[in-house]
Amino acid sequence: MATIAPLAQAVSEVVHDGDTVAFEGFTHLIPFAAGHEVIRQRRRDLTLVRMTPDVIYDQLIGAGCARKLVFSWGGNPGVGSLHRFRDAVGNGWPVPLELEEHSHAGMANRYVAAASGLPFAVLRGYVGTDLPEQTGTIAPITCPFTGEVLTAVPALKLDAAVIHAQRADRKGNVQLWGITGVQKEAVLAATRSLVTVEEIVDELAPRPGAIVLPSWVIDYVAEVPGGAHPSYAHDYSVRDNDFYREWDAISKDRESFGAWLEGFS
Amino acid sequence: MSELASESFHSGYTADEMMTVAASRALRDRAVCFVGIGLPSTAANLARRTHAPDLVLIYESGTIGSKPATLPLSIGDGVLAESADSVISVPEVFNYWLQPGRVDVGFLGAAQLDKFGNINTTVIGSDYRHPKVRLPGAGGAPEIAASCREVVVVVRQTERAFVDRVDFVTSMGFGRGAGDREKLGLTGAGPQLVITDLGVLRPDPRTCELTLTQLHPGVELETALANTGWDLRVADDLARTAPPTDQELVALRELTT
Numbered sequence: 001m002a003t004i005a006p007l008a009q010a011v012s013e014v015v016h017d018g019d020t021v022a023f024e025g026f027t028h029l030i031p032f033a034a035g036h037e038v039i040r041q042r043r044r045d046l047t048l049v050r051m052t053p054d055v056i057y058d059q060l061i062g063a064g065c066a067r068k069l070v071f072s073w074g075g076n077p078g079v080g081s082l083h084r085f086r087d088a089v090g091n092g093w094p095v096p097l098e099l100e101e102h103s104h105a106g107m108a109n110r111y112v113a114a115a116s117g118l119p120f121a122v123l124r125g126y127v128g129t130d131l132p133e134q135t136g137t138i139a140p141i142t143c144p145f146t147g148e149v150l151t152a153v154p155a156l157k158l159d160a161a162v163i164h165a166q167r168a169d170r171k172g173n174v175q176l177w178g179i180t181g182v183q184k185e186a187v188l189a190a191t192r193s194l195v196t197v198e199e200i201v202d203e204l205a206p207r208p209g210a211i212v213l214p215s216w217v218i219d220y221v222a223e224v225p226g227g228a229h230p231s232y233a234h235d236y237s238v239r240d241n242d243f244y245r246e247w248d249a250i251s252k253d254r255e256s257f258g259a260w261l262e263g264f265s
Numbered sequence: 266m267s268e269l270a271s272e273s274f275h276s277g278y279t280a281d282e283m284m285t286v287a288a289s290r291a292l293r294d295r296a297v298c299f300v301g302i303g304l305p306s307t308a309a310n311l312a313r314r315t316h317a318p319d320l321v322l323i324y325e326s327g328t329i330g331s332k333p334a335t336l337p338l339s340i341g342d343g344v345l346a347e348s349a350d351s352v353i354s355v356p357e358v359f360n361y362w363l364q365p366g367r368v369d370v371g372f373l374g375a376a377q378l379d380k381f382g383n384i385n386t387t388v389i390g391s392d393y394r395h396p397k398v399r400l401p402g403a404g405g406a407p408e409i410a411a412s413c414r415e416v417v418v419v420v421r422q423t424e425r426a427f428v429d430r431v432d433f434v435t436s437m438g439f440g441r442g443a444g445d446r447e448k449l450g451l452t453g454a455g456p457q458l459v460i461t462d463l464g465v466l467r468p469d470p471r472t473c474e475l476t477l478t479q480l481h482p483g484v485e486l487e488t489a490l491a492n493t494g495w496d497l498r499v500a501d502d503l504a505r506t507a508p509p510t511d512q513e514l515v516a517l518r519e520l521t522t
Contacts, residue, residue, distance in 0.1 A: 026326045026355055027341025051355070052404075075401030077339035078302055082401075089399045101387070104325060104405040105359035112356050124364055127449050128437030129407050134393050148450075178346045179326045182355045209352055234343055241338045 002172025002218040007196065007227075010220035011037040011162075014194040015046075019159040020070075022049040022111075022190070023056055026181030027077060027239070030231035031164040032056050033224045034196050039063040039264050049156060051107045051182065055230065055247050058082040061097060062257050063264070068098040070156070072107045079244050083251040093254065101135050102153065110137075110156035111182050114189030118155055125151045161190035164228045165213075166236060167204065168197045172215035175204045178234025180211050187213060196224040198236045278509050280462035281421075282517060283481045285311060286509040288372075288419045288460045296369040297321040299409050302340045304419045305372035307520060310336060314516040323362065325405040327353045336520050359405065363412050366452050371413030375420045376400050377431045380474050380495045381445075382438025382456035384410065384418065385431035393433065403435050410436035415457040422461035422492045429495040439473035463489045465506065474498060481506045 005013070015021055015038055023031050035056045038046075047068040048057055054076055060066055062084030074085050088097035102110070109121035122141060132138040132151075141152040163183040165176035174195045176183065187193045195213070200223045204212065215221075230243035250260050281304075288308035292298060294317040300309045306324075310333065313320045322331045326341035330350030337345055346352050353361075362368065377385035386406060390397035410416055416438075420426060438456045439445055446455050456475075459466040465479035477489055478500040490497050509517070 027339045028326070028343070028346070071402065073402050073404035077341075078337075086399050090396070101402055103403040103407045104355070105364070105408040108356040108359050112360075123360070123408075124412065125408050127407075127411055127451060128434065128440055128445070129403075130387070130393075130434045131403065131407065178343065179328065179341045179352060180354055181327065181341075184354065185356060232343060234346060239339065239342055241342075244338070 002215045002221045004170070004172055004200065004221045004223070007033060007037050007222040007224050008041070010194050010222040012041060014160050014162065014192045014220055015043055016159070017043055018045045020047040020049060020157070021160040021162065022158050022186045023162045024050060024181060024183050024186040025164060025228070025231060026052060026179055028179040028181065028231060029164045029176060029183065029228050029233055030056050031162045031196050031227060032229055032231060033227035034162045034164070034194060035060055036264065038065060049158060051104055052077070053085065054082070055244060058084040058247070058251055061085055061088050062094070062251065063261055064094040066097060067095065068100065070100040070102070072102045072104045076244055076247060078241070079248055084257060087254070100137060101131060102138070103131065106138065106153045107156070108182055110153050111185035111189050113153070113155035114157045115185040120152045120154050122150050122152055127151070156189055158186065158190035160192045160194070161186040162194045163187060164196045164233065166197065166233050167199050167201050168195065168221045169201055169204050172218055172221045173204060174213040174218060174221065175207065175210050177207045177210035184211055184213060187217060192219050193217070194220040194222065196222045196227040198225050198227070198233050199223060278514055280481070282509060282514065283506065284419065284421070284460055284462040285517060286513045287465060287481065287506055288417065289315065289513070291417050291458050291460065292317050292320055292370060295319045295321070297323065297367065298370045298372055299323045299325070299363060299368045299413055300372050301374055301406070302337070303374055305374060307336060308419060309372060310520055311513070311517050314520070315513055323358070323368065325355070325358055327355050327358050329353065329362070359408060363408055366412055366414065368413045369415070371409035371416045373406055373409060373416060373418050373436065375418055375426065377426055377428050378418060378420055378459065379428050379431045379438070381440060381442060382418065382459065382468060382475055383431050383434045383440065384436040384438065385433045387433040387435045389432055391432055406436040410438070410455070411451050411453060413453050415454045418456050418459045420459065420461060422463045422489065424492055424494045427493045427495070439468065443471065443473045463492060469498065476500050477503065479504045479506050482508045
């Protein structure tokens with residue numbers, strides 16, 4: 001059964017120094033408030049996992065929370081580069097950042113394998129690319145039935161998964177809809193999980209296309225209205241595209257980023 | 266960005282507008298199209314508003330059959346989900362829809378493109394661990410390039426972007442030449458069309474080397490050659506792109522403003 005708790009307590013229970021942790025959400029429902037709480041609590045040496053490490057990971061990386069990034073696309077969607085990510089990769093600032101780089105198809109399948117309790121996943125992927133030379137977690141595998149050579153990627157087991165959803169009931173059952181990305185898989189791939197929600201309601205009314213994650217696969221639920229901002233929660237808020245554009249200037253150099261970061265001290 | 270990219274070189278429209286219009290014309294009605302954000306998304310939505318109203322747009326965030334009224338900034342804006350025929354999980358997008366070859370056209374951009382249509386969006390520089398420029402990375406592109414029936418690349422043509430060999434193969438075109446895709450068992454036909462702000466390139470049917478087959482109105486051949494980092498081959502029957510029609514320009518500007 002999930003415990004309903006304030007955000008600060010839930011984050012301190014779920015995300016520990018040195019953890020492998022995913023904050024998932026494919027553009028939609030990105031758990032920004034939880035990420036900011038991790039910065040506030042000064043977590044260190046995290047292996048951050050995410051298909052699209054966009055602004056939320058630029059912030060965590062710039063704040064010095066991460067030692068490694070497992071990812072498939074690192075940019076500010078529709079805007080450009082992630083300057084803190086680039087500074088960490090290029091100059092080791094504020095700390096060096098190790099990379100484990102995949103494609104989206106590979107990452108998605110790695111989550112599925114972990115959620116399924118399997119050691120690896122099989123896909124037609126990475127063929128003809130230079131990624132297998134740089135990434136140790138991509139390997140060929142021969143189909144035992146047809147002899148076809150395919151690609152294997154290991155399960156992406158997480159210490160912790162953090163996601164944002166539209167709502168939960170008082171028992172901690174969670175409901176999310178719209179673009180749901182790999183959030184279900186991330187929660188099921190993790191030892192511990194935290195879901196921040198827009199609101200806690202008496203009853204989860206059915207929604208077309210909604211996913212319900214039962215309370216018993218979740219550890220903590222925290223009510224954080226607007227907790228996805230500048231990302232959005234379908235039917236609750238719209239994506240703050242202006243902030244994504246502003247982030248380009250905020251993150252451009254260490255000084256302006258430092259001024260932004262002071263808000264968390 | 267090439268010098269022509271944002272300024273008007275011909276009465277009434279920019280080089281970027283010509284590129285987007287040319288890219289939209291490459292999409293036939295009722296095709297199923299896997300769309301990347303940025304120029305590909307603009308071109309695909311322009312096609313839907315002009316000659317291809319039943320074009321099926323798939324975005325990798327998991328929206329199938331999106332019909333956005335305004336252009337999304339990101340690959341997962343709410344308008345893509347609200348207007349979609351179906352919204353599915355990301356593993357499902359790649360495993361059920363892309364991998365089995367259900368998608369006709371993959372629409373990709375590139376930071377670097379080489380003469381065999383290989384795409385780099387990972388690093389500039391020869392040392393992956395210490396790159397000159399760290400780019401965003403692969404996203405969905407490697408499998409889009411492998412599994413779609415054909416690939417259309419939209420990219421501004423500059424000497425820095427159009428290189429003899431890409432620094433890093435993020436997404437495979439024709440590898441080192443004809444036959445490489447078949448050897449690796451790739452089912453899709455690879456990059457059949459490269460649309461730039463200067464013209465259009467297509468793979469030579471024999472060698473698979475990208476060849477200039479079309480120049481946009483007002484663009485000199487010398488400009489295309491100078492903005493290509495390899496010894497660009499030119500088709501014997503080099504054609505001229507028809508300029509954007511009023512209808513295309515109006516529809517494009519409604520989308521982008």
